Amino acid sequence: MMADPDTFIPIDLRNALDADADRAAHAGDRKCAEILRQLAAYAGPNAPQHARDLGVEPCTRHYASARELMRLVVIAEAEAEKRRQRPKRG
Secondary structure (H helix, E strand, O other), X not given: OOOXXXXXXXXXXXXXXXXXXXXXXXXXXXXXXXXXXXXXXXXXXXXXXXXXXXXXXXXXXXXXXXXXXXHHHHHHHHHHHHHHXXXXXX
């Protein structure tokens, strides 16, 4: 899955996050259900930081959509770090 640069979280991942939120709720995992549901609906700027701020990492143990989202977060953070480290031309 590739992230849409405008929304970061692709629609198929949003759907998976929403489905996993349902699974979490049915399993009594209210915290992950809430986090996954918020991430499925999130359309604001800086989704990688938002995912970290919400505390999605513990949800990666049980929910594939959370693992996929964190994979995208790590890639985005690495790319951002590379951009910061590039020497400026001028």
